[in-house]
Amino acid sequence: MPPELIPIQIAVEPSGNARPLLHEVAELLKRLLETGEPSTIDLSALPLNPADLDWLQTRLGEGEVSCQVQANGESTLDETACRGVWWVTHRNERGSVVAQFIEVAFVPELLKAHPQDIEAGREQLEVLISEL
Amino acid sequence: MTATLERGLHALKEVIDAPIASYFSSCVHCGLCAEACLFYTETGDPRYTPIHKLEPLRRVYEQEYTLLGRLKKGLGLSKPVTDAELDAWQDLVYDSCTMCGRCSLVCPVGNDIVYMVRKLREGMAASGHVPDGIRNATRRTVEIGGPMGLKWPAVANVIRKVEEATGLKVPVDQAGADYLVLLSSMEIVNYPEYIEALAKIFHKAGISFTVASDAFEATNAGIQIGNSDLAKVIVSRIVDAAERLKVKRVLSPECGHAYMAIRWEGPNLIGRPYAFEVVHVLELLDELRGKGMLKMKSKIKDPLILHDPCQIVRRGGVLQAPEPLIQEVAERYIPIADKQKWNWCCGGGGGASAIHTEEAEALRAKAFQVKKRQIESTGVNTMVTFCANCRIVIEEGFDHYQMDTRLLGLTELLAEHLEE
Amino acid sequence: MQGPLIDTLVRQGIGRRTFLKYCATLASMMALPPAAGRAMADALAAARRPSVIWLPFQECTGCTESMTRSHSPTIEGMIFDMISLDYHETLMAAAGQQAEEALHAAMKENSGKYLLIVDGSIPLGIDGAYSCIAGRTNVDLLKEAAAGAAAIVAMGTCAAFGGIPKAKPNPTGAVAVSDIVKDKPIVNVPGCPPIPVVMTGVLAHYLTFGSLPELDDKLRPTAFYGETIHDRCYRRPFYDQGKFAKTFDDEGARKGWCLFELGCKGPVTHNACATTKWNGGTSWPVESGHGCLGCSEPDFWDAGGFYKALSMPADPLKMGAAAAVAGAAAGVAVSFANRGKKRAAQVTHETTTLADLEK
Amino acid sequence: MDALELLTWARGPGLNIALGIFVLGVVWRLIEIYSLGRRTDLAPARQHAGASGLHTVLRRSVPPPGMLRSSPVSYIGGFVFHIGLALIVFLFAPHILLIRDLTGLSWPALPSQFIDMVTVVTLVAMVVVLVDRINKPAKRFLSTFGDWFTWAVTFLPVLTGWMAVQHLLLPYTLMLALHILSVELLLVVLPFTKLIHAFTLFGSRWYAGRINAHKGVPV
Known part of the structure; x- marks a missing residue:
């Protein structure tokens, strides 16, 4: 029998733990604006059940930017309706969620290219040009 | 033979039974019984x-x-x-316990503490640790016939006076009477009005009665000292007389422990049920009242309060009779806060009033404060009761505290106001 | 020793973003603050590969299987890229004489610096003869290898606590690594088998911070073993509501209720299964409908039966009935004695007279 | 012996032994007490005994007039901790499971959060009652080693059980083991201390009810 046919469903009610998190996010946004310092909340380190996460995601809403990074499985970095608040989900190669974060930043860390990588890219480009 | 520790322990071994075992096993030392005991509440001594x-x-x-x-x-x-140790306990078992049984009513695990005190007294008596006052009362009762040493000629004298005062005949040793009337020495000596009242009431109701010349005394110091053998000797006189005279009923006087002795302990002391019935005088009066045979010509205007004697009410079960009777004669009967089975003891029951040591009397006076408070809280200064011993102890209390409260006997009060 | 780790990775086509993501995930799993992920990435990138010697004793190879047969090969694979695995009997190509030479070479070359990983328990019965490699007993090998190790990781319940070989009656006299080695830092990574990410987490921590992670009183990394299965179990709300599956196929089981009554050892088992899950986050025992066996706890094999609920005594009714009979016997005996004594007292009663009142 | 071994012993052989001694002790003590018997009262009863024994069993659970005012701590504290203990012992889900496993009997549980609150209240009430025992002259005067000991033996299971559920101070396994061990201590000493009142209380009240009802006094 394929696993999806095993009729185990866990109905879970929101625990109410997500509510204070919104206040936390608001604080972090204020800090971002005042000091420019980005911050991250590790969602799997908090006692949140799937219903809490749903609740949180619905409240924060969907924004304009939606990014995907293919790095050892897909990662999605979506800006929420609150700009500067990013919902970051890391998946492994099988597509299971391995970590979830709320990142409060102008641009999420992962999206930025590392100078050394840029350097490598530039060198590669130069080789490419010289071969033209 | 004399009283020894061995005899005391032997006596205790005889009387210990399942209720005692259950009670001691249940006690959790909560101390609530202290709150029900007037000797604790008035002294604060644990x-x-x-x-x-x-x-x-x-x-x-x-x-x-x-x-x-x-x-x-x-x-x-x-x-x-x-x-x-028993010697050290003597004042706890006699001087400071009137066997009023209030503690038995509050114990949360249901221990009937006074039931146990009665049994412990068997051991105390057999080992010789009893107060002289009660020992002497017992001796007089057994040897002479009554705790005060009263003999029949003296009683006959009082009866003659009663007959003169009322103009009614008081039959003596008359076989076949409905009632054998018992008296207590205290009534004979201190309250002969009680006998007059009885004569009037019997006459009015048309009930035949008699007094037995060899069994007039109702009190039983053997119960108070806690010796069943002697108590049996005393109660047997009454049983023998009643059965010889073939009376239907034996009438217990107002006296509380007399009622306890003849009504509740007697059959167990002689080891068989009686051939007659025992009723307390208030039960008889209430019965007559119920039949409409107790009509009053007038009522007392002053407000009255009632003191319910422990051995008659809480321990004797005459719960319902007193209030309707006092209402027959009182225009304003004021119920007190702790009444009926919750009443506070006068402080001299269970033989305590017979102990005349300085300490015992001082303690009794102190314990009387609870009664004093109870009376004062009502603001009423006429109290009615129906136990000769209570009356003596309460009078002593009034005297000690110089209270101007008046104390009346219920039966006399009724007789006084009886329709001619 | 080769260059920084990141060079190796980049050469294998693993980008910095992948590495950063890996470190963020690892930090999350180790319950480190999110900022530690970045620090870890920086440190690991610059780290040099340490020499690792892996000694197998009385074991079933399940721990190695767990490590290497992971469903996301790159993550755990990366760890093997981070280290120089100089000796591992199961994984190495060499055998016999060559293998032994490799082992001794590695021990000599990296003396005092290598990490020693042990799986399997060590038999002490009949002088250790139950398990020998190249003619030498496990206990000998362990002592020799431990002498030059910087730290020891006891992989799996056998190495950590003695495990199944130590189960009663323990025929081989099996003991744990910590019973033999007393003078080296030891990390226990129990589990039968242990969760792969715990292993990588310990290694990453060692590489990043140059030290072992915080350990509990049983020498387990608190990041993974700090809480019980029960604490983090998604079925915990049902336990709190008193909703329990009574059999494996009843209504409660179908509704995913708590498996406590079916013998789940979650409340007394410290492990991270409930959060990390197994097989790349696919599922874990409780999610698949079976109670926790408590495999990461000492002596789990002898803890009273996998299907026996935790707070249920072995066989009280028989004992109760016997006790009631014994109590009744004692009671009746006393009662006979008591009644005899009381009757004797009553029979010998001497009637009191007035004279007897006097002392 | 580590925590798990201790727990295994406590809920296996330990519980067996404790339950055995408890059952043995209670049966023995009850027979010992009630086989002493009592003489039938030969005085004619004022009224038929009827259900007087049962009435007193129930009536004594209510404070007599005036007593609540004179000893509020004894009554309220006593009520709270006795009812609390009953709720915790009989209506906490894991306890019901244990009883079901022992006897096959089962009933619905109260929510764990509610039991948690009850436990805290019970603990507080027990401490208050202890302080009352120290403060009240009559109580202190009557107190013997047995009174302090039985208080501790009753308090410990509640405290350790609560701490185990709350994951306080010690690891859960060890705390649970200590909880079960403390319950076992309670079971073992119950028949031989004043705690036997949990059983004899009914006999005592029943006797008092019958003996006094014979005379016509509802006590």
Whole structure:
């Protein structure tokens, strides 16, 4: 029998733990604006059940930017309706969620290219040009 | 033969039974019985906590009738009950316990503490640790016939006076009468009005009665001292007279412990049921009232309060009769806060009033404060009761505290206002 | 020793973003603050590969299987890229004489610096003869290898606590690594088998911070073993509501209720299964409908039966009935003695007269 | 012996032994007490005994007039901790499971959060009652080693059980083991201390009810 046919469903009610998190996010946004310092909340380190996460995601809403990074499985970095608040989900190669974060930043860390990588890219480009 | 520790312990071994075992096993030392005991509430001395008064009995129970207690005793680990200890306990078992039974009513685990005190007194009496006053009263009752040493000629004299005062005949040793009337020495000496009242009431109701020349005394000091053998001797006089005279009923006088002795302990002392019925005078009066045979010509205008004697009400079960009777004669009967089975003892029951040591009298006076407060809280200065011993003790209390409260006997009060 | 780790990775086509993501995930799993992920990435990138010697004793190879047969090969694979695995009997190509030479070479070359990983328990019965490699007993090998190790990781319940070989009656006299080695830092990574990410987490921590992670009283990394399965179990709300599956196929089981009554050892088992899950986050025992066996706890094999609920005594009714009979016997015996004593007292009663009142 | 071994022993052989001694002790003590018997009262009863024994069993659970005012701590504290203990022992889900496993009997549980609150209240009430025992002259005077000991033996299971559920101080396994061990201590000493009142209380009240009802006094 394929696993999806095993009729185990866990109905879970929101625990109410997500509510204070919104206040936390608001604080972090204020800090971002005042000091420019980005911050991250590790969602799997908090006692949140799937219903809490749903609740949180619905409240924060969907924004304009939606990014995907293919790095050892897909990662999605979506800006929420609150700009500067990013919902970051890391998946492994099988597509299971391995970590979830709320990142409060102008641009999420992962999206930025590392100078050394840029350097490598530039060198590669130069080789490419010289071969033209 | 004399009283010895061995005889005392032997007596305790005889009387310990399942209720005692259950009670001692249940006690959690909550101390609530203290709050129900007037000797504790008025002195604040924790020695007077009722369950503590039973400590020697508890240890005898544990050492004789529990496996662990026997083992401990066998190994020499338990503290034996000694003569010195019983001596030290004498004032707890007699001076500061009137066997009023109020503690038995509050114990949350249901221990009937006064039931146990009665049994402990068997051991105290057999080991000789009894107050002289009660011992002497017992001696007089057994040897002479009554606790005050009253003999028949004196009683006959009082009866003659009663006959003169009322113009009614008081039959003596008359076989076949409905009632054998018992008296207490205190009534004969201090309250002869009671006998007059009875004569009037019987006459009015048309009921035949008699007094027995060899069994006029109702009180039983053997019960108070706690010796069933002597109590049996005393109660047997009444039983013999009643059965010889073939009366239907024996009438217990107002006196509280007399009622306890003849009505509740008697059959158990002689080991068989009676061939007659025992009723308390108030039960008879209430019966007559119910039949419409107790009509009053007038009522007392002054407000009245009632003192319910412990042995008649709480311990004797005459719960319902007193209030309707006093309402017959009182225009304003004021119920007090702790009434009926919750009433507070006068402080001199259970033989305590016979103890005349300085300490005992001082303690009694102190314990009377609860009665004083109870009376004062009502603002009424006429109190009615129906126990000769209560009357004496309360009068003493009034005297001690110089209270101007008036004390009346219920039966006399009724007789006084009886329709001619 | 080769260059920084990141060079190796980049050469294998693993980008910095992948590495950063890996470190963020690892930090999350180790319950480190999110900022530690970045620090870890920086440190690991610059780290040099340490020499690792892996000694197998009385074991079933399940721990190695767990490590290497992971469903996301790159993550755990990366760890093997981070280290120089100089000796591992199961994984190495060499055998016999060559293998032994490799082992001794590695021990000599990296003396005092290598990490020693042990799986399997060590038999002490009949002088350790139950398990020998190249003619030498496990206990000998362990002592020799431990002498030059910087730290020891006891992989799996056998190495950490003795495990199944130590189960009663323990025929081989099996003991744990910590019973033999007393003078080296030891990390226990129990589990039968342990969760792969715990292993990588310990290694990453060692590489990043140059030290072992915080350990509990049983020498387990608190990041993974700090809480019980029960604490983090998604079925915990049902336990709190008193909703329990009574059999494996009843209504409660179908509704995913708590498996406590079916013998789940979650409340007394410290492990991270409930959060990390197994097989790349696919599922874990409780999610698949079976109670926790408590495999990461000492002596789990002898803890009273996998299907026996935790707070249920072995066989009280028989004992109760026997006790009631014994109590009744004692009671009746006392009662006979008591009644005899009381009757004797009553029979010997001497009637009191007035004279007897006097002392 | 580590925590898990201790727990295994406590809930296996330990519980067996404790339950055995408890059952043995209670049966023995009850027979020992009630086989002493009592003489039938030969005085004619004022009224038929009827259900007087049962009435007193029930009536004594209510404070008599005036007593609540004179000893509020004894009554309220006593009520709270006795009812609390009953709720915790009989209506906490894991306890019901244990009883079901022992006897096959089962009933619905109260929510764990509610039991948690009850436990805290019970603990507080027990401490208050202890302080009352120290403060009240009559109580202090009557108190023997047995009174302090039985208080501790009753308090410990509640405290350790609560701490185990709350994951306080010690690891859960060890705390649970200590909880079960403390319950076992309670079971073992119950028949041989004043705690036997949990059983004899009914006999005592029943006797008092019958003896006094014979005379016509509802006590």
